[in-house]
Amino acid sequence: MSLTLSLDFQYTASIEKLWSAITDSGKLAKWVVDIHNGQPMENDFKPVVGHRFQFRTQPSEWWDGIIDGEVLVVEEPDKLSYTWASGAEKHTVTWTLQDLGDGKVNLHLEQVGFTNAQGLEGAKYGWSKWCGELEKVLAL
Amino acid sequence: MSENSPLRDVYDAIADPTRRRLIRLLAEADEMPLHELTAQFEMGRTAVSKHLSILKEAGLVRDRKVGRETRFRLHAAPLREIQDWVAFYSKFWSANMSRLSRLLEEEEE
Numbered sequence: 001m002s003l004t005l006s007l008d009f010q011y012t013a014s015i016e017k018l019w020s021a022i023t024d025s026g027k028l029a030k031w032v033v034d035i036h037n038g039q040p041m042e043n044d045f046k047p048v049v050g051h052r053f054q055f056r057t058q059p060s061e062w063w064d065g066i067i068d069g070e071v072l073v074v075e076e077p078d079k080l081s082y083t084w085a086s087g088a089e090k091h092t093v094t095w096t097l098q099d100l101g102d103g104k105v106n107l108h109l110e111q112v113g114f115t116n117a118q119g120l121e122g123a124k125y126g127w128s129k130w131c132g133e134l135e136k137v138l139a140l
Numbered sequence: 141m142s143e144n145s146p147l148r149d150v151y152d153a154i155a156d157p158t159r160r161r162l163i164r165l166l167a168e169a170d171e172m173p174l175h176e177l178t179a180q181f182e183m184g185r186t187a188v189s190k191h192l193s194i195l196k197e198a199g200l201v202r203d204r205k206v207g208r209e210t211r212f213r214l215h216a217a218p219l220r221e222i223q224d225w226v227a228f229y230s231k232f233w234s235a236n237m238s239r240l241s242r243l244l245e246e247e248e249e
Contacts, residue, residue, distance in 0.1 A: 003225070003226050004226075005226045005229050005230055005233070007230065007233055007234060007237065009237040009238075009240075009241070011240070011241055011244055012244070012245070012248075013244040013247075013248075017244065017247070018244070021240055021243065021244060022240075027243070030239075030243050031236055031237075031239040031240040031243050032236050033235075033236060033239065035231060035232050035235045035236070059149075064149070087151060089225060091225075091229075107237065107240075109233055109237070111229055111233070113225060
């Protein structure tokens with residue numbers, strides 16, 4: 001089952017400035033932090049189609065702290081899309097920027113992926129069989 | 141979030157079929173002592189105990205002493221958290237997009 005997360009945020013900035021904030025490695029490091037420990041995530045992001053990058057933080061209780069991604073779409077300054085893989089889950093993150101006039105810009109985020117149980121390496125962990133079990137455990 | 145930072149990755153903990161079965165057994169009961177859990181497996185109590193320790197390290201199992209026996213119970217929250225990535229990333233991006241707002245304001249000044 002595919003799942004989508006959709007968020008919108010309005011900023012008082014020029015579209016170019018917002019584009020730079022979501023594509024410049026140094027600027028990304030200033031606002032993309034690990035919400036569990038508040039530490040900035042190191043990254044080697046570049047807005048170049050095909051570029052493979054990582055976001056890294058300290059390993060935490062839920063993940064090894066590494067996000068692997070590959071840039072899919074770069075349409076400056078309107079659209080940016082990349083894969084976002086953590087553990088065995090692979091998602092697609094797409095940012096859409098829209099100039100609202102009056103110095104305001106809307107930033108739309110869409111993250112599409114699969115439910116954890118199906119996204120995991122089924123064969124390796126025997127997850128696919130256990131998927132139903134997990135659902136039951138969580139329903140209790 | 142659990143109050144104790146687990147020592148072990150939750151994926152690690154559920155990678156083993158014995159441990160998944162332990163989770164299932166504990167999910168069906170409130171609490172179970174080691175000997176009752178051991179009775180369900182073709183392995184000794186030391187082996188079962190070791191698997192329970194791993195689940196405990198991942199924050200999936202809690203235990204308490206009652207007289208001379210230790211009783212185990214499931215703490216499913218970490219499973220829920222990893223299963224529900226939408227909730228996780230919703231928190232992640234909302235918090236970070238607010239930070240971005242402050243960053244852009246600072247740049248203006």
